[in-house]
Amino acid sequence: MSFNHICIIVSDLDRSLPFYQDLLGFKNVIAESTEPGIWFDSSTLDDILGVKNAATRIVVVADDDGAALELQQAANPLSTKAPDEYLRYGKTGVKELAIDVADIDDLFQRVKAAGHELQTDYIWSPYAGTRSFLFYDPDGALIQAMEVSEERFPRK
Missing domain, CATH: 3.10.180.10 (2,3-Dihydroxybiphenyl 1,2-Dioxygenase, domain 1)
Known part of the structure; x- marks a missing residue:
C-alpha cells in the first residue's frame, strides 16, 4: 500500500x-x-x-x-470553518499535515510575513537532526514544517 x-x-x-x-x-x-x-x-x-x-x-x-x-x-452542503477546538490536539482525527522543507528559517519568515497564525513563535527541535515549527492554514488546519538533517536521516 x-x-x-x-x-x-x-x-x-x-x-x-x-x-x-x-x-x-x-x-x-x-x-x-x-x-x-x-x-x-x-x-x-x-x-x-x-x-x-x-x-x-x-x-x-x-x-x-x-x-x-x-x-x-x-x-x-456549504463548507464552513470548523471550530478551532476541533482542529487542535485533544480531539480525534487527523490533526496535522507535516511537510519536509529544505530551509525552515526561510519558510518560518515567509509564514510570519504573510501573517499566518503560528502555534509557537519559534523553531524548535523535536529530536536530534530535526528542526520544526507549527502554523495554521487559512481555515485553522495545523501544519508542521520539518527540516531534517540529510546527514542524520539520509533520503533514499
Missing part, C-alpha cells in the same frame, strides 16, 4: 489555493468544478456529501515528489 492523497476541506478555495501553492510550493496538477462533474455522477456525489443535489469544487495540488493534497470546497 502507498500514500495517495489527503483531502482538506476548505471554506474558501480561492483563499486557500495560494496558501498551498505560493507559500508551500504545491503545484496545481488537476482542477475540477464538480456540479457534479467528471469524477462523480450526481447520485455518487450526493451519497459522498450526504445531501441531494450535492455540489463541490475540487483542486488537487502536488509537490515535486508527487505528494498530493485534495482541496475541496462544497457549495451544497
Whole structure:
C-alpha cells in the first residue's frame, strides 16, 4: 500500500489555493468544478456529501515528489470553518499535515510575513537532526514544517 492523497476541506478555495501553492510550493496538477462533474455522477456525489443535489469544487495540488493534497470546497452542503477546538490536539482525527522543507528559517519568515497564525513563535527541535515549527492554514488546519538533517536521516 502507498500514500495517495489527503483531502482538506476548505471554506474558501480561492483563499486557500495560494496558501498551498505560493507559500508551500504545491503545484496545481488537476482542477475540477464538480456540479457534479467528471469524477462523480450526481447520485455518487450526493451519497459522498450526504445531501441531494450535492455540489463541490475540487483542486488537487502536488509537490515535486508527487505528494498530493485534495482541496475541496462544497457549495451544497456549504463548507464552513470548523471550530478551532476541533482542529487542535485533544480531539480525534487527523490533526496535522507535516511537510519536509529544505530551509525552515526561510519558510518560518515567509509564514510570519504573510501573517499566518503560528502555534509557537519559534523553531524548535523535536529530536536530534530535526528542526520544526507549527502554523495554521487559512481555515485553522495545523501544519508542521520539518527540516531534517540529510546527514542524520539520509533520503533514499
